[in-house]
Amino acid sequence: MPDALQQLQLDIAAMLRADELFAGVQVIVSRPRDAEDATLIQSNIDNALAGLVQVETGETFKGGLAVIIMMSEGEVPAPNVPGPQLELVQTVRVIENPLVNMGDDGTQITAEQGALNVLSALHHWNPGYGVLTADSRNALKEVNLEGKVSYDVRFRRDAGITPRDFVQRPLITIGGSDATITCGTSGAAIYYTLDGSTPTSGGLSGQLYTAPVDVTGLTGSTLRAAAFKTGLRGSDISAKQL
Incomplete structure (x- = not known):
């Protein structure tokens, strides 16, 4: 069974794949476990932006736009609280290749539209184990990728870790x-x-x-x-x- 961090990635991917605005758009979970996984994920991203088939499944998607569910990160805003009280930071990256995206076989969804849709779809969404909220400090940020238009959309969720009992100090x-x-x-x-x-x-x-x-x-x-x-x-x- 996936742990909490992996489950959040999978749930967000499922949510966005079901969103009607992203019909025909590749939503990719970025969670490589070895060099082969990393190569496969990057190939799927490259093919999505180029309008080619998905490497892993052979499915055909509209080209020019990819939505990437990045691996979760964590911060501890209150280090003196037992646990610790972890705050998960989840990033969804929207990447557009305008030359393909606005062509006949493109998605016709701009990176800006895609990023705003991710924001509206996931803000205050509860996958069953805590509410995601848009990052008040950095909810939407441009990413500099050569030849592409890209945005990172960031969310936060409280996720306390159960404190472990410890052995007394000798x-x-x-x-x-x-x-x-x-x-x-x-x-x-x-x-x-x-x-x-x-x-x-x-x-x-x-x-x-x-x-x-x-x-x-x-x-x-x-x-x-x-x-x-x-x-x-x-x-x-x-x-x-x-």
Whole structure:
């Protein structure tokens, strides 16, 4: 099943393909997963603007105009709020090749008309998981593409991310020549380093704490510790100068 970002692209594409103004216009989802996908997507865009068949399906569309659903982006307007509270930024790009578009086999829909139609079709549209609104700061922007007329139409949607519970930060206690490390989360595994590197889960970096650490002769070194437990976010790192 597509994740939230992919689903938004797919839903917008379906909405615009069903719009009567875009009948015969290629609406393309830009979501490459490898070099072959990227080449195919670009070929479909180029063919749409040239009035050729769609590479992937062999369908014939009117030429000279393409509507591209770009990959979603995200911003965090309130970084101090848990989650974080993500604001998705979705761009729909309308590209026109005027030489083909205004010919006999063209769509006869200008880039300006297409961009305004995208704006009116999607502003305050709810695909079932949140309302899209036109970007108040930059809803419509010209894109400089040589030989083409192009606009980006931008929308925003709130999309909070469910906060993950996290492991409590370990406590480092120095007593004589030993360093004791404890964690308030039951069942958490503690990893530590003595060379200033980052302790990570599974021993990729650091050692599993099983007993007090002998720190004799390590004056000036830094002991760092972090705790981990399956299903929880790893703890913040504790550090102690020896």
